[in-house]
Amino acid sequence: MKFRLMLAIASTLFFSTAQAGEVTVAVAANFIAPMQKIAQAFEQDTGHRAQLAFGATGKFYAQIKNGAPFAVLLAADEATPERLEKEGLTVRGTRFTYATGRLALWSKNANLVDDKGDVLRGSGFNKLAIADPKLAPYGAAAMQVIQHLGVQAKVIPKLVQGESIGQTYQFVSTENAQLGFVALSQISLDGRITQGSAWVVPPSMHTPLKQDAVLLNAGKDNPAAIALLKYLQGDKATTLMRQYGYAL
Incomplete structure (x- = not known):
């Protein structure tokens, strides 16, 4: 009985490892600290690994337009993901606001x-x-x-x-x-x-810093990319965001 239980656990672990994937994520520079922690938790909880690139949202826009193979964009605004969506470079219906910055x-x-x-x-x-x-x-x-x-x-x-x-x-x-x-x-x-x-700074002094996430075309068939977007909306990720001052 013990042997069968151990075999079942081993099979489950092997299956999980075999199914684990990798996702390349373009992340707005303001989101470095929380995203590093979210990526660690994401890997521990799902087995998927997130490869993170940090930078200015405007630069990522230009890189994506030029064919950079990012699967997910975590922008510092709403406008850039929306613009990419209109230009046919994202998977429609996947864009959402993951945080509002200060x-x-x-x-x-x-x-x-x-x-x-x-x-x-x-x-x-x-x-x-x-x-x-x-x-x-x-x-x-x-x-x-x-x-x-x-x-x-x-x-x-x-x-x-x-x-x-x-x-x-x-x-x-x-x-x-x-x-x-x-x-x-x-x-x-x-x-x-x-x-x-x-x-x-009081939020009333500037346009709200609503930050949108979106699945890019390069990630449409990537289970790790889809899992990451779902994970960002879960309790563990949102708790980490709040710790760094983001509103949700």
Whole structure:
């Protein structure tokens, strides 16, 4: 009896391993930390492996248009997946909003950023980092906040642009820029700012950072890609997203 039970377990394990697949995922740079953890949990729970590439949503759009073999796109906006859908590069009916991001003004200096962003009106910084508004939705949102506050004349001469929100974070974390508009997920965990000082921008100051996922044509016959999109909507993934400040 024991032997039969062991054989059944071994057969199940072999079948699961044999069925395990791999999915290549283009992931918006703001979503690095939660997605790394989600990918680990996804592999443990399903046996499927997610190969992650991080970058600016605008760059991924260009790469996908040029035939990059990504199976899934996790964008930093709604517009890019919708545009790809209209251009026939996605599997229709698979697009959904997986998270809504938050923008924050951040400094490594624990005393520099106040709780209203008034630091932008002063002279206590030489450089302000933002993501390229043409490539990164978080950069476009940062420009909207600057305009909302009416500080364009003050800060635009001090702007330095990162290709993605990931590079923008690097500018500030290495203190090549005293300030930067980054994703809240890059600097917080469980509702706490992990280092430095920050102002979490009210969502009313910019277009909502709704982030859509979509199955690309390269992934239409890939069970791992389909499983990942389903997994992103499950309790374990959504709990991880909330820990990094995303609304769902």
